[in-house]
Amino acid sequence: MTDYTAIQDALLKSEETKQAYWRELDKVAIGLRQAFESHLGVEKNSTWFDPDSKQQFRYVELGYWDQEAASYQKPEFIKYKNGDVIPGSEKTLEFVIKLSIDSPVNPNHKTIVHIDFKLKKEASGYNVEYTISGETSRETLEKSSLEEGLSRVSENLSQGIIDALDASEYE
Template sequence: MSRFLQLRELKTKQDDAISEYWRDLQGTVGVIREGFSNFLELPEATYLDNERNETPYVRIAKVVNGDYKYVMLHELPGKDGFLEFAIGLTLDRGVSTYPKQTIFTSLKLKKEEGGYLVTSTENNLTHKASGSGLDADFSGLYESLFDILRKHLSYRP
């Protein structure tokens, strides 16, 4: 095999490994969203929004021009090995009450040996989860997110 073909093969393997890395992180964000929803023990998984569309209480978003925008997992941006995303939790007094308020928590996720690292600079959060995919243990992260939200909601003027 020529040296050029060797380099072409290495390039193909590199591209495949990079794509798999980001796909794994995107899928893991979905695992985190579902796990956090379960952790919260939501009485209902969804509510009807202003346009009467069924909407999950816990959703994934990204920052676009300073605002949070709900996205599909494959739309999440990656940079320097970290996948950037936000968990949006919509709160209300009851499923059919309005207005509803969504609180976003920005997070970054990356793979590490034996698991994942989740960080949030705005909330001084660092969580290491062992395992991979559906087997990763994010229970400590869910507790931290819950504490961040409780602190946010304890504000009184």
């Protein structure tokens, strides 16, 4: 029975280690949403009401794509609720930050920007990859200066969205 007990112990340790890994990545993803919201100057956890769905949404919302959607359907954005486990594979957390932008001429109209992320833990920190309007960027966040890294990514996200909205080619 000693080998069986050793195998059970190894299984328990493996599961605990994996859970800790994913929880750590979840915390970084939540921190990134909060840092981006703060960088934009949006009031913390500020929301708007969508009369069509009759739901409240944050202006800066953390979520993920519904992986169960059929290949011919547009995947549905699922907003993160405290305690959710964001899907991941191959040690990479895949999530989305959805930014709702009020129209300057009609505050009832929102433009929605989805930013896709891939986050992976490395020895000294985290590798983050994000895609805005088909343009992918990669950055490294050092554990020792995580807040500074989240701030830097937030600045780059803002500039990436501004660049994506550039309509100078129509002038």
